[in-house]
Each structure stands twice: as C-alpha cells, then as structure tokens.
Amino acid sequence: MPKFQAPRGTRDLLPSERAVFMRLEGLARDLAMRYGFAPLETPMFEGSAVFERGVGEVTDVVEKELFRVQAGRGESERERWALRPEPTAGICRAYVQHGMRTWPQPVKLTMTGPMFRYDRPQAGRYRQFWQFDVEAIGDPGPAIDAEVIELAMAFYAAAGLDDVQVLVNSIGDATCRPVYVEELRAWFGRHRDALPELERARLESNPLRLLDSKDERMAPLIAEAPTITDHLCADCQAHFDGLLTHLAGVSIEPRVEPTLVRGLDYYTRTAFEFYRPGAEGQQQALGGGGRYDGLVELLGGQPTPGIGFGLGLDRVVMALAEQEGRPAPEPWRPAVVVVGADPDDTVVRLQLATELRGAGLACRADLTGRRLGKQLDGAAKAGAHFAVICGDELDSGHVQVKDLQAGTQRQVDVTELARDLVRANTQHRHGGDG
Numbered sequence: 001m002p003k004f005q006a007p008r009g010t011r012d013l014l015p016s017e018r019a020v021f022m023r024l025e026g027l028a029r030d031l032a033m034r035y036g037f038a039p040l041e042t043p044m045f046e047g048s049a050v051f052e053r054g055v056g057e058v059t060d061v062v063e064k065e066l067f068r069v070q071a072g073r074g075e076s077e078r079e080r081w082a083l084r085p086e087p088t089a090g091i092c093r094a095y096v097q098h099g100m101r102t103w104p105q106p107v108k109l110t111m112t113g114p115m116f117r118y119d120r121p122q123a124g125r126y127r128q129f130w131q132f133d134v135e136a137i138g139d140p141g142p143a144i145d146a147e148v149i150e151l152a153m154a155f156y157a158a159a160g161l162d163d164v165q166v167l168v169n170s171i172g173d174a175t176c177r178p179v180y181v182e183e184l185r186a187w188f189g190r191h192r193d194a195l196p197e198l199e200r201a202r203l204e205s206n207p208l209r210l211l212d213s214k215d216e217r218m219a220p221l222i223a224e225a226p227t228i229t230d231h232l233c234a235d236c237q238a239h240f241d242g243l244l245t246h247l248a249g250v251s252i253e254p255r256v257e258p259t260l261v262r263g264l265d266y267y268t269r270t271a272f273e274f275y276r277p278g279a280e281g282q283q284q285a286l287g288g289g290g291r292y293d294g295l296v297e298l299l300g301g302q303p304t305p306g307i308g309f310g311l312g313l314d315r316v317v318m319a320l321a322e323q324e325g326r327p328a329p330e331p332w333r334p335a336v337v338v339v340g341a342d343p344d345d346t347v348v349r350l351q352l353a354t355e356l357r358g359a360g361l362a363c364r365a366d367l368t369g370r371r372l373g374k375q376l377d378g379a380a381k382a383g384a385h386f387a388v389i390c391g392d393e394l395d396s397g398h399v400q401v402k403d404l405q406a407g408t409q410r411q412v413d414v415t416e417l418a419r420d421l422v423r424a425n426t427q428h429r430h431g432g433d434g
C-alpha cells in the first residue's frame, strides 16, 4: 500500500466520478439561477463562533464534528477558526456583514462546494463532502418554503432520480417550542433508565435532539414520544397548513413526519428532508433544509426570516450509480485524434489539432514518435470517433479522415477540414450511436 493516502473519510474524485459531480454542479447552477438564486462564495473556514452560535453548541456538528483550525504563533495571535461544516451560517454571516438587508428582499443566494465534518466515516458519510445549497433570506413564507422544496425536487428529477420523496414537519417557533420541549424533557425523564448515556446528557441540554438520535436503542422511545405537531401554536399551525397547500399547488405530495427535527439548532417551523423510498434512515438523507427565522439575528443582524436547503451531492452520485449502472460521461475523451505517417513530424500534428480545437472540437494530437499503426490504435483506445491522418497528400493540401467506428476513410482538403469534422461530429452525436 502506498505510504501516502488521502485522509480517512476523504477521497480523490477520479475523472469519471468528477465528471458526474460536474454535471450535477452545472444542473445546480442553471436551475438555481432560473429560480432567481444568485451565486456567492463564502470562505471554507470561518471564526468557530459563527458555527457555535449559528449551528448551535449542543449539536453533533459542533460538539463532535467541527474541524477546528489553529494558526498564528503566539497565544495572543492565535485565532479560532473552523472549516465550514455547512454553508447556511456562513451565508447568514455574509448577509449581515454586507448589509444585505438593504437589498431587495428576499435575498436569494446559492453556493455549491465542499463541507467538512469530522464524522465517523462510512458509506455516504464523509469528512469532506459536497453540498448544493440555496438560501432565501427575508421572506417569512410559507409560499417560498414550498418553492424551495419544489426546486430541490426539480434538481433530483433533472439529475435522473425520479423517485425522491420529501418528508416535512413543523418544529414550531419561540412561542410553542419551549412548551413542547419541556413536555418532551418530562416524558424522556420518565424513561431515563432506558436512555443511552449520551442521550441522557442531552436530556438536560437539548431534549429535542433526542428525537434525532442515531442510536438504534432510541427508536422505540422516539416512536412513543409526544410530537411537536400536536403542540404547534396557531401561527405555526397556519404556516404549516400554508406550506402543505402550496406544495399541493405544485403537485408535490410530501410525507408529514412528526419526528423530523433536523440536526442543527437554527431551525424554526418548516423542516424537511429528502429520501429515496426504503432509505429513510438517518444516514441516507439525500438533502435537507428548513426555515431559520432566528439565525440572522443570532449572528448580529436584525430579526430576519430565512429558508434554504443543502443537498448532498455525494449521496446523489451514489444513488445514481445504484440506479443506473451506466458508464459515467467522459467529456474529455477526444472526438478527433491527429496522427501522422511520419512519426517525427509532430509540428504539423500539433498545428492541425490546435486549429481543430479552435473550431470547438475535442481534439488530441498524437505527439509520440511511434509508428502510424500504433498511433491509430491509441486513437481508437482513447475513444475518438475520427482520426486525421497526415501523410504524403499534405504536399497537395490534403489529409485522410478515418472514421474509426465505421472503418471508412476519405480524403479531405485541409482548408475544409475543421468545417468538415465539425459537421461529421455533430451528425455522429445526433445519430444516436454515441
């Protein structure tokens, strides 16, 4: 085994997997912009307080999974930073810092990139993973909640996953949640002896988190525990009803899931997660999100409502691989390879390839000094459809164009070559055989 390996819980995205990610990133960018979300990029690390305050001190993400970064030599110079475990807190920090509340509201922002959590690595759970994130800040909903969920569903469908289901819940607000949390604390308190140790500690600090426990021993208790859905105040109930009405309006049939509470502290009211049927386990969410009406204020801004989602691209890629089993696209494969009868005449091959790339073709020149036969073998192995063969005809301004798949060959005037190959390549791509 080589001495140096990618760190545990991370992986190299090799070309075929990276190509699938790039397709998803492109879809994410195009769809988000069509829905009016503008791109932004926040740093991959922030002052740790942004996450401690924003995501919450008593969450797995902050308690156990934050990648803390220390830099600076002396104690006084040393700052406390952390790699971003998720984008929402950083985006809200940026909203406050740049005075975005003076922009037309809601401010709709999108970002796609790597996130970092020091989690126990397993299938679909990495220490560096990718999220497609959108945030709509400044609109109390509930119509926009449905719009955001519909955008996520449109993304999954465009990606090629058409059986994704959305689970929704309302987790109340500052009026009704505290009453519920106390009831929950009392209820779990009566079952204290059955609680695993970590959950017992959480009973005091954050009882809501018990509902989101990854410990299997908790499942029967969670099923019995009182639900927030039965404790919503009138405003939260009206908001939740509004969400369901708007979802129905865009033909989305959610599954209402009263135990869905999400793992981050900033949520209020709407909470949702996306799953494939039969994969509704804690570890399998394809994405999730919700409303965070108190987050901007927690980070030093004015009270401002917000909602968004983060979709896990790694998990979408895994689901696609399970579903399709078809080879990933490889857009870097050349359509054309320029080869030559005189192995040493690399100048002319480089010139022709440069010209063909200028015309928009994916083209590679064989710049090795190997024999023509080997060059042609190499072109076929690279998956090229055409080989341009430079031989003696060059003296009269011609080359041979070989169709490597059909096995046919014809002579083409060099001045016509680019136009000819662009046309042939388009016909090939639209011919349904590639």
Ligand code: HAM
Residues within 6 Å of the ligand: 085, 086, 087, 088, 117, 119, 124, 125, 126, 127, 128, 129, 130, 131, 133, 134, 135, 263, 264, 284, 285, 286, 287, 288, 289, 290, 291, 292, 307, 308, 309, 310, 311, 312, 313, 314, 315
């Ligand atoms: P989250 O549920 O923590 O929410 O993460 C969103 C998605 O990221 C998950 O559903 C999952 O697909 C993916 N994910 C999370 N952790 C990992 C991991 N270790 N490995 C692979 N994929 C993972 C958030 O992060 C919120 N910021 C979403 C949000 C945006 N809420 C409002 N706006």
